Amino acid sequence: MPPIKLDTGNTAWMIAATALVLLMTPGLAFFYGGMVRGKNVLAMLMQNFICMAIVSVLWVLFAFSLAFGHDVGGHGLIGDITDFWGMKGGGSAMWAGGVPTTVIASFQLTFAVITPALITGAIADRMKFGSFCVFVSLWVVLIYSVVAHWVWGGGWIGAKLHAIDFAGGTVVHINAGIAGLALTVLMGKRVGWPKEQMKPHNVPFVLLGAGLLWFGWIGFNAGSELAADTVAGYAMLNSIVATAAAMIGWLVVEKVRDGHATTLGAASGLVAGLVAITPACGFVNGIGAIILGVVAGAVCASCVGLKFKFGFDDSLDVVAVHLVGGIVGALSLGFLATHTVNSTVITNVAKTGAFDGLFYGGNLEQLGRQAVAVVAVLAYSGLGTLIIGFLIKITIGLRVTEQQEIEGLDTALHAETAYEMGAGLAGSLRSTTGSGVGTQRMAEADV
Secondary structure (H helix, E strand, O other): OOOOOOOHHHHHHHHHHHHHHHHHHHHHHHHHHHHOOHHHHHHHHHHHHHHHHHHHHHHHHHHHHHHHOOEOOOOOOOEOOOOOHHHOOOOOOEEOOOEEHHHHHHHHHHHHHHHHHHHOOOOOOOEOHHHHHHHHHHHHHHHHHHHHHHHOOOOHHHHHHOOOOOOOHHHHHHHHHHHHHHHHHHHOOOOOOOOOOOOOOOHHHHHHHHHHHHHHHHHHHHHHHOOOOHHHHHHHHHHHHHHHHHHHHHHHHHHHHHOOOOHHHHHHHHHHHHHHHOOOOOOOOHHHHHHHHHHHHHHHHHOOOHHHHHOOOOOOOHHHHHHHHHHHHHHHHHHHOOOOOOOOEEOOOOOOOEEOOHHHOOOOHHHHHHHHHHHHHHHHHHHHHHHHHHHHHHHOOOEOOHHHHHHOHHHHHHOOOOOOOOHHHHHHHHHOOOOOOOOOOOOHHHO
């Protein structure tokens, strides 16, 4: 087989897409940072930014090899750590589409960065910074790299089961969502939750972050085609229209349930739509994207109250948005995938590959495959995160002291404050309570 030649057009697009996705982590930092109390905003920003530092180094050293190296033993479980160790060998080789390995590695690095960053929303306001750094280091190697190999790196979910995930419904969102839930259970509730209202301290920050996420997500989804082609165009269009539809779906539920459509709800619905369309963007048409968006927005908005019902303190509703949204998006492919968008999807007449969804002439088989992939990632990431978190908890500890939590993580952990505008404002920010997406809209007395 002749060597693949460099395709400058595809390579240029992938470089641009990588830059777009890298912007998403600072965008996420603002999205989450606006939702926490003023005394914790820098700690939230710091947790997101440190993911960029830790994961980037580990990815180049060996995590990329674990995720995308040749499958070890043909079992579909993990990649060969020696394939791309330190990017010392094979860095100039071309991937399908004529894109250099170094560009693919950079693009996938940005995914590996934002996935543990998503977890920070679940454990906001109470985790030690050093413990978080240790957690990220272990989690990205032992959990993220493994799941990425299963789905995208020639592992058993993608290559053998033929479950499909275009840009990360399982690898990123379900993975991060269940990990966030596991850590939340290990760490327990914030001081004062749920009796105290813990409102966002800066909603404009939230909207700014949501806008940056939407902008960067075009690279996240359309870039996952690894080429500048028609499927990338579908992925881009679907990422816009599904997100818009999800925002509408969330706001309708909010209006009916609470009597108000809020800016915080608009931002939350926006992100829920982005999450849900991520696994499906390159496999569904425009109608499918609208249907998925509306359903995801409504379902995620309805799930915000689960944390009050079951008593887990998911600070910024990572479970309702990322875990639930990721599951909705992954399972939707059993209904909405169509070969008219992506030739990876085939009719059920064939014996291998991913099948059309139920709404496009398929049967239940693809839905079953998607469900197996969802359950596998839930089980592995959930249990693995519990083990990693428990080991950290019994050694160096996971959580700050009660006094540090009351004081605020900005000063207690980082000796800084976000706002220096006079004692009056500082006091107001310090006493501002709450942060969750659902907390602002739901009266605690009714919980």
